[in-house]
Amino acid sequence: MPGKTCPHCGTEVPADNRFCGSCGGKVDAGPAAPAGGPPVAKTMFFGANQVPGRAKLTVIKGEGTDGVTYQLNGTDHVAGRTEGAILFPDDPLLSPRHANFIYKNAKLHVVDEGSVNGVFMRIKAPTLLISGALFLIGEQLLEVEPSPPDLGPQPDAEGTFFYASPKRPSKMKLIQRLRGGEIGMIYRSRAEMISIGREGNDVNFLDDPFISGRHAQITMNADGQVTLTDLGSKNGTFVRITDEAPLNHGDYVFLGQQLLRVEVT
Amino acid sequence: MTTCKSCGKENQDHYKFCLGCGGELARPASVGATPSPVATGPSAMEIARTVLPPAPVTATGELQAEANRLAPKPKGGIPWGDSPKMPPVMANFQLPPNPLAGGTGAGMRIPTSPTGTPALEPVAQPPAAAPLGGTACPTCGKPIQPGFAFCGSCGTRLAKAPSGAAAPLGVQKTMYGAGLAPAPAPVAAPRGRLVLIRPDGTEGGTHPLHDGETLIGRGQGALFEADAYLSPRHAEFTAASNGLTVRDLRSLNGVFLKIGTDEALESGDIFRLGQELLRFEVISAPQPLEDGTEIMGTPNPGFWGRLSVIVGRDVDGSAFPLFGDAIVLGRERGDILFPEDGYVSGTHARISLVEGQVILSDLGSSNGTFLRLRHERTIPNGSFILMGQQLFRVEFR
Numbered sequence: 001m002p003g004k005t006c007p008h009c010g011t012e013v014p015a016d017n018r019f020c021g022s023c024g025g026k027v028d029a030g031p032a033a034p035a036g037g038p039p040v041a042k043t044m045f046f047g048a049n050q051v052p053g054r055a056k057l058t059v060i061k062g063e064g065t066d067g068v069t070y071q072l073n074g075t076d077h078v079a080g081r082t083e084g085a086i087l088f089p090d091d092p093l094l095s096p097r098h099a100n101f102i103y104k105n106a107k108l109h110v111v112d113e114g115s116v117n118g119v120f121m122r123i124k125a126p127t128l129l130i131s132g133a134l135f136l137i138g139e140q141l142l143e144v145e146p147s148p149p150d151l152g153p154q155p156d157a158e159g160t161f162f163y164a165s166p167k168r169p170s171k172m173k174l175i176q177r178l179r180g181g182e183i184g185m186i187y188r189s190r191a192e193m194i195s196i197g198r199e200g201n202d203v204n205f206l207d208d209p210f211i212s213g214r215h216a217q218i219t220m221n222a223d224g225q226v227t228l229t230d231l232g233s234k235n236g237t238f239v240r241i242t243d244e245a246p247l248n249h250g251d252y253v254f255l256g257q258q259l260l261r262v263e264v265t
Numbered sequence: 266m267t268t269c270k271s272c273g274k275e276n277q278d279h280y281k282f283c284l285g286c287g288g289e290l291a292r293p294a295s296v297g298a299t300p301s302p303v304a305t306g307p308s309a310m311e312i313a314r315t316v317l318p319p320a321p322v323t324a325t326g327e328l329q330a331e332a333n334r335l336a337p338k339p340k341g342g343i344p345w346g347d348s349p350k351m352p353p354v355m356a357n358f359q360l361p362p363n364p365l366a367g368g369t370g371a372g373m374r375i376p377t378s379p380t381g382t383p384a385l386e387p388v389a390q391p392p393a394a395a396p397l398g399g400t401a402c403p404t405c406g407k408p409i410q411p412g413f414a415f416c417g418s419c420g421t422r423l424a425k426a427p428s429g430a431a432a433p434l435g436v437q438k439t440m441y442g443a444g445l446a447p448a449p450a451p452v453a454a455p456r457g458r459l460v461l462i463r464p465d466g467t468e469g470g471t472h473p474l475h476d477g478e479t480l481i482g483r484g485q486g487a488l489f490e491a492d493a494y495l496s497p498r499h500a501e502f503t504a505a506s507n508g509l510t511v512r513d514l515r516s517l518n519g520v521f522l523k524i525g526t527d528e529a530l531e532s533g534d535i536f537r538l539g540q541e542l543l544r545f546e547v548i549s550a551p552q553p554l555e556d557g558t559e560i561m562g563t564p565n566p567g568f569w570g571r572l573s574v575i576v577g578r579d580v581d582g583s584a585f586p587l588f589g590d591a592i593v594l595g596r597e598r599g600d601i602l603f604p605e606d607g608y609v610s611g612t613h614a615r616i617s618l619v620e621g622q623v624i625l626s627d628l629g630s631s632n633g634t635f636l637r638l639r640h641e642r643t644i645p646n647g648s649f650i651l652m653g654q655q656l657f658r659v660e661f662r
Contacts, residue, residue, distance in 0.1 A: 092559040116554060117561040141562040160483065160517045161493045162578040165542045166606070179562040180551020183571065186584035207566060256561065
């Protein structure tokens with residue numbers, strides 16, 4: 001039976017098939033497939049590579065050294081531990097399918113594909129933290145929780161009051177999340193501001209080599225909204241995105257342990 | 266918080282004297298002598314806290330003077346009259362209205378003892394305690410103003426003696442007991458008793474522990490009537506010839522035992538240090554999820570446990586990681602400090618990791634370290650037990 005070649009993957013498929021049995025790509029159903037099938041596929045692939053204005057991701061390996069670069073020339077570019085084109089099989093902090101880089105109206109976006117650990121973006125300006133938003137400072141994974149209003153003592157159904165430690169009003173709590181999900185420390189702030197760094201701040205992480213002396217600060221306004229500001233730190237401050245976020249040239253994205261730089265050409 | 270005008274230190278609202286300089290703290294303007302017949306929640310809380318400061322003081326050591334200052338002192342015949350926060354003593358038994366249990370208010374009255382035995386054991390009192398023509402409180406022995414229905418010192422409700430308030434001491438006691446058990450049968454001498462330790466370290470009333478079970482709860486005896494931090498069924502003491510066992514009846518606030526020296530801690534254990542209610546938890550090694558993903562976070566620098574300050578029901582305040590061989594808790598010295606809690610000693614307790622076992626040790630603190638009982642426990646004679654807002658010494662033979 002005379003076959004033809006799938007233009008997408010090059011597999012030989014029966015002449016009357018409309019779809020490639022190997023990759024599912026559409027195959028020209030013309031009765032007489034020309035022998036020039038493979039060259040067509042090659043041409044198309046080559047052409048795709050030349051689309052201007054597309055972006056690439058560069059893996060940052062360490063100080064000043066770049067790793068692999070991924071060209072983002074298609075429409076979907078899935079990143080994960082076991083699934084997709086951008087693979088980091090050795091990173092246990094990545095979900096099997098972790099994130100997707102897509103174009104929306106010709107603009108690159110990163111989409112969290114329901115990953116366990118999420119996608120973090122380096123902030124470039126003071127950023128409003130929505131409730132429960134996680135952020136990364138050096139190796140510290142942190143979270144701010146505004147203190148609930150004090151309702152005063154409330155008896156239980158039997159009329160018994162709960163004994164608790166003395167009330168010391170606080171505005172918010174800074175919570176440290178350890179690897180594995182356990183809470184490490186909770187810092188309870190009475191002020192509307194918490195400064196974070198390696199030394200001389202409200203909260204200091206002396207042993208974290210990736211934290212600057214004065215790294216970031218958290219402020220709460222009169223409405224209880226919490227803003228995170230990077231104080232010109234060396235390694236930056238990263239906030240977990242919700243669902244998806246647009247990406248610009250020079251943005252940094254953390255997926256698991258992978259730091260990626262976005263370059264839009 | 267009340268800020269001291271002399272030295273600027275912030276003090277708990279119920280403090281009368283500054284912890285920093287000892288100066289008298291300014292009180293809010295008096296709200297008038299007429300209390301609302303239905304006390305609001307917070308004010309009742311104030312009452313409970315003021316009458317019975319939550320942290321027991323065992324009459325020894327550095328906090329004795331502080332405790333003495335904090336202890337309510339009768340003045341001018343009307344106890345606590347110098348404190349504008351305190352409504353007249355009658356209001357001590359006004360608990361906040363409880364919409365969920367309409368009839369609970371009645372339950373706050375002195376109930377009949379379920380065992381039919383007098384709820385109060387006669388306490389040996391120096392005869393001088395009763396002034397001529399007056400009566401003495403059957404619970405604490407303090408003299409009672411004629412016409413008063415409650416003891417001004419400890420707040421015990423007094424039985425109405427038919428002969429009036431001038432009934433002699435012995436009659437008063439008898440009437441009180443008879444009111445609880447109209448036909449008191451001769452009962453065996455109790456095997457033991459709970460002795461209330463008042464905030465100034467003196468002994469208050471006692472509660473008998475007979476053979477078998479004794480239920481302790483709000484409404485189960487005069488000592489427990491006014492304590493809004495006791496559950497109606499709080500604890501059960503079982504006395505037998507081979508010892509005394511105390512069991513927490515899943516009470517809201519638990520039963521706390523003053524620890525001797527070392528006590529093994531389990532994850533989830535709760536203990537009291539001064540006024541601080543703390544929970545210990547083990548920090549376990551990270552486990553990957555089913556799909557092989559590990560939850561990201563700060564690399565654990567060697568934390569093996571965490572100590573959380575409980576600030577409300579299901580609400581935690583600060584949390585301190587535990588690492589290294591030992592962490593010392595104190596007011597002034599140590600790794601975890603509670604500088605604002607005057608009931609915490611300078612160096613109070615230690616949590617250490619010894620061969621995989623976590624040990625809580627009291628470091629000779631003035632007020633002790635109290636561990637919440639997990640289930641039940643057989644306790645030695647002379648143990649100190651914290652239930653609700655009150656401290657008791659357990660005596661039995």
